[in-house]
Every structure is written in structure tokens, then in C-alpha cells.
Amino acid sequence: MSVRFSDRIRSMNESPIRKLVPIAAAAKAKGKKVYHLNIGQPDITTPPSFLQSIRDFSQDVIAYATSPGDPKLIDAIIEYYKGYDMHFESDEVLITNGGSEALMFAMMALCDPGDEVLVPEPFYANYNAFSRCINVNVVPITTKAEEGFHLPSEAEIESRITPKTRAIVLSNPGNPTGVIYSREEMDMLSRIVRKHDMSIVADEVYREFVYDGLKYTSFGNLPEIADRVIIVDSVSKRYSACGARIGSLASKNKDFSKQVLKLCQGRLCVPTLEQVGATALYGTPTSYLDEVNEEYQKRRNTLYKALKEMPGVICEEPKGAFYVVIKMPVDDAEKFAVWMLEHFDVNNETTMIAPAEGFYSTPGLGRNEARLAYVLKDEDLAKAMDILKAGLEAYPGRVESAIPAM
Structure with missing residues (x-):
């Protein structure tokens, strides 16, 4: 019997980050070591308070949590935001199943079917899926x-706005680009959303990953659009707790939170034990975050230096998160990524990258680009870069230089 699938599911693409995983698994099964630069899974140790708090938890019944989230976790997040001069009340923060659910809930609350959101591309590929x-x-x-993946002019952005445009969705610091938006760019977006009666969905899960002494400003620090900003957050990257799947939504617009609460009630609650662990994470000393920032800046330097020494590769130094998008002198980045896994190695080791075409919405863009996540310890990252350089030199589909953007 055949099953009729919806147009919705047929229109979705496979994750550009995960769809090559079976090929990598096959390479490993043959004894090849794979350096994973394809996924943002930090190797930094999760603060021990997460598991300890769960071990210490004692309750005869693991009951449903409240739909908005554990009040203790909400209070911990409110205290955390105070450190960034953002002041939320308990009914302005909602706990979600990761930042992914937060993003989807935000778009569901703001948009009807057929409505539009503006997103700087390349963007986190799951924005398309959500x-x-x-x-x-x-x-x-x-x-x-x-x-450096900075925004185009105000006029160019406004030219994309239609009567169906409801919001601008963006990550800052940027995934996959590592861009940090300047205050001038943020002020420009502030003007645009006020002029066109829109919202900003600010994905700020990489807030602590800002380098070179740059000052980070949250969209939540712009008072003139306080009621238009929805902040998406998560413990995944900040505390190296991706598997905990604890995210949040924060907005000074109380009506927004009231509407999204309906969605939270519909999915009942976020897992109780993970909320207990996440509450403990928000009590982690800032020294942990300082050390993590220093480690990632060191890794960024190792990666960027190696990339600049690779003939034909184009990239600008990323200033935040732990990603960079590069243009490579290849005919097709996905073909190259597969070739690296199936046919290339240095001493039986190879490097896995994420082809970047899936991070774009415009057809044809990103075909010769890749996202690299510098989430490996420094010595492994250096090896991965040496292997990538050798692979680019040996690849049968190499071209003279990175093809300009279409």
C-alpha cells in the first residue's frame, strides 16, 4: 500500500549538517578516523553541576512540569539576563524543548500560513525546516x-518586504557565518521593523562566543523595540549541554508570551529532570564562560590561519560563535565532502565538512562553500586543517579559484 505524503513534508530538505553522517559512519567502519568539522557539537566538558543536581533530585513521582517551565529555571534565566542589562519578569520567559522549539513557536505565533520572514543568508539550515x-x-x-557576511543596505533589505512580511529572523552571533552585527546594523533593523510594523526574532544562543574584545549588544538592549523583540536562547552551546534540549523564549511583549503559552500547554511540558539540570547550569561561575571563550578564540585563530594559507580559499575572520563559511576552489562542495569521506585520507584520517548550499534559500548559492565548526581541541583542529588542505589540492574537481557568488 502506498502512502500519500503532504506537500509540506515533500518540500523539506534533508539536513545539510546530518545527511552525510551515514557516509562518515561507513568510512569509520572501514577503520578511517574522521575529524568532524561538520556539526556544532562542542567537546568542552559540561559543568558537573548538571548531572549532580539530577542525582540530588528526589521525588517519588516524576510528574509533569508546568507548561511555562519550572519556576526555578525561569528565575535562574531572569538572573542571568540581568548580567546583560536585560530585565524580564516571570511571565515574560517560557521554557522550550531546545532553541529549535523556541524558534518554531515564535514563527507560529507571528505568522499565518503563506506569511513571510526575512532571514539573512546563509542561515542555520533548520530555519528552513521550521x-x-x-x-x-x-x-x-x-x-x-x-x-564578512554583514548586512546589505537598508534599501536592499526594505526591497524584500511585502504585505506578508511579519518578522526578521536572525542569529547573532551568526550561525553558520560567525558574524557579529554592528550597532549600526542593529539600529538599521530597528528602524525597519518599526517602519513596517514587524518583529525581530533574535537567535542569541552564542551570546558568550564573541572574540577580539568586541562588545556584544543584544537586541534586547534596544529599548525602542522592546515590545518587538523575541529572544531565542538555549543551554546547548553556552554550557556544552546540547543533549539536554533546554531552550527558552524571552520577550517584553507580554501578549506574545500569553499567546505562545497556548502552544506550551498543547505540548504539555518540557522534561522535568533536564530543567533541574539546566537550573544548576545557570549558576555556573562566569569564569567557566571566560575560559571557554578563550579556548574557542584560540581554536578560531588556528583555523583561520590555516585557511588563509590554502590557495584558492576565500573567507573572512569570524568574530563570534564557533563557525566559519568558506568558499573553496571546487566544482561542488557536497561532492567534495563525499569524496573526502570515501576516497581521501592522510595516514587513514580524513576531515568531514558541512556543504553550505543547504544554508541558503536562493537557488545556486553556496554550491562551492562549506561551513566549518571549530569544535575540536587545537591539535586535532590543526590536523583536520592539514588534511583539508591536502584534500583540496588532490580533489579531481578542483578549479582555479573559488567561484564568485551568483
Whole structure:
């Protein structure tokens, strides 16, 4: 018997981050070591308070948590935000199943089917998945590697706005690009959303990963759009707790929180034990975050230095998160990634990258680009870069230089 699938599910693409995993698994099964630069899974140790708090938890019945989230976790997040001069009340923060659910809930609350959100591309590939699940259209704002993936002009962004545009969705610091938006860029977006009666969904899960002494400003620090900003957050990267799946939504717009609470009630609650662990994580000393920042900046330096020494590779130095998007002198980044896993090695070791075409919405863009996640310890990262350089030199589909953006 055949099953009729919805247009919604058929329109979704496989994850560009995960779809090559079976090929990597096959390479490993043959004894090849794979350096994973394809996924943002930190190797930093999760603070021990997470598991300890769960071990110390004592309750005869693991009951449903409240739909908005554990009040203790909400209070811990409110205290955390005070350190960034953002002041929320308990009914302005909702706990979600990871930042992923937070993003989807935000778009569901703001958009009807057929509505649009503007997103700077390249963007976190799952923005496409989340939006297509609810029949919302992503309208790309194209940014370029040669310009450090900074935003285009105000006029260009406004030219993408239609009567169906409801919000601008963006990550800051940027995934996959590592861009940090300047205060001038943020002020420009502030003007745009006020002029066109829109919202900003600010994915700020990499807030602590800002380098070179740059000052980070949250969209939550712009008072003139306080009621238009929805902050998406997560413990995944900040505390190296990706598997905990604890995220949050924060907004000074109380009506927004009231509406999203309906969605929270519909899915009942977020897991109780993970909320206990996450509450403990928010009590982690800032020294932990300082050390993590220092470690990632060191890794960024190792990766960027190696990339700049690779003939034909184009990239600008990333200033935040732990990613960079590079243009490579290859005919097709996905073919290259597969070739590296199946046919290339140095001393039986190879490097896995994430082809970047899936991080774009505009057809044809990103075909010769890749996202690299510098989440390995420094010596492994250096090896991975040496292997990537050798692979680019040996690849049968190599071209003279990185093809300019279309």
C-alpha cells in the first residue's frame, strides 16, 4: 500500500549538517578516523553541576512540569539576563524543548500560513525546516563571504518586504557565518521593523562566543523595540549541554508570551529532570564562560590561519560563535565532502565538512562553500586543517579559484 505524503513534508530538505553522517559512519567502519568539522557539537566538558543536581533530585513521582517551565529555571534565566542589562519578569520567559522549539513557536505565533520572514543568508539550515513545517516562507537577505557576511543596505533589505512580511529572523552571533552585527546594523533593523510594523526574532544562543574584545549588544538592549523583540536562547552551546534540549523564549511583549503559552500547554511540558539540570547550569561561575571563550578564540585563530594559507580559499575572520563559511576552489562542495569521506585520507584520517548550499534559500548559492565548526581541541583542529588542505589540492574537481557568488 502506498502512502500519500503532504506537500509540506515533500518540500523539506534533508539536513545539510546530518545527511552525510551515514557516509562518515561507513568510512569509520572501514577503520578511517574522521575529524568532524561538520556539526556544532562542542567537546568542552559540561559543568558537573548538571548531572549532580539530577542525582540530588528526589521525588517519588516524576510528574509533569508546568507548561511555562519550572519556576526555578525561569528565575535562574531572569538572573542571568540581568548580567546583560536585560530585565524580564516571570511571565515574560517560557521554557522550550531546545532553541529549535523556541524558534518554531515564535514563527507560529507571528505568522499565518503563506506569511513571510526575512532571514539573512546563509542561515542555520533548520530555519528552513521550521518554517516549512508551518507553511511560512523564508525570504533571503543575501550576504557575502567577501564582505564578512554583514548586512546589505537598508534599501536592499526594505526591497524584500511585502504585505506578508511579519518578522526578521536572525542569529547573532551568526550561525553558520560567525558574524557579529554592528550597532549600526542593529539600529538599521530597528528602524525597519518599526517602519513596517514587524518583529525581530533574535537567535542569541552564542551570546558568550564573541572574540577580539568586541562588545556584544543584544537586541534586547534596544529599548525602542522592546515590545518587538523575541529572544531565542538555549543551554546547548553556552554550557556544552546540547543533549539536554533546554531552550527558552524571552520577550517584553507580554501578549506574545500569553499567546505562545497556548502552544506550551498543547505540548504539555518540557522534561522535568533536564530543567533541574539546566537550573544548576545557570549558576555556573562566569569564569567557566571566560575560559571557554578563550579556548574557542584560540581554536578560531588556528583555523583561520590555516585557511588563509590554502590557495584558492576565500573567507573572512569570524568574530563570534564557533563557525566559519568558506568558499573553496571546487566544482561542488557536497561532492567534495563525499569524496573526502570515501576516497581521501592522510595516514587513514580524513576531515568531514558541512556543504553550505543547504544554508541558503536562493537557488545556486553556496554550491562551492562549506561551513566549518571549530569544535575540536587545537591539535586535532590543526590536523583536520592539514588534511583539508591536502584534500583540496588532490580533489579531481578542483578549479582555479573559488567561484564568485551568483
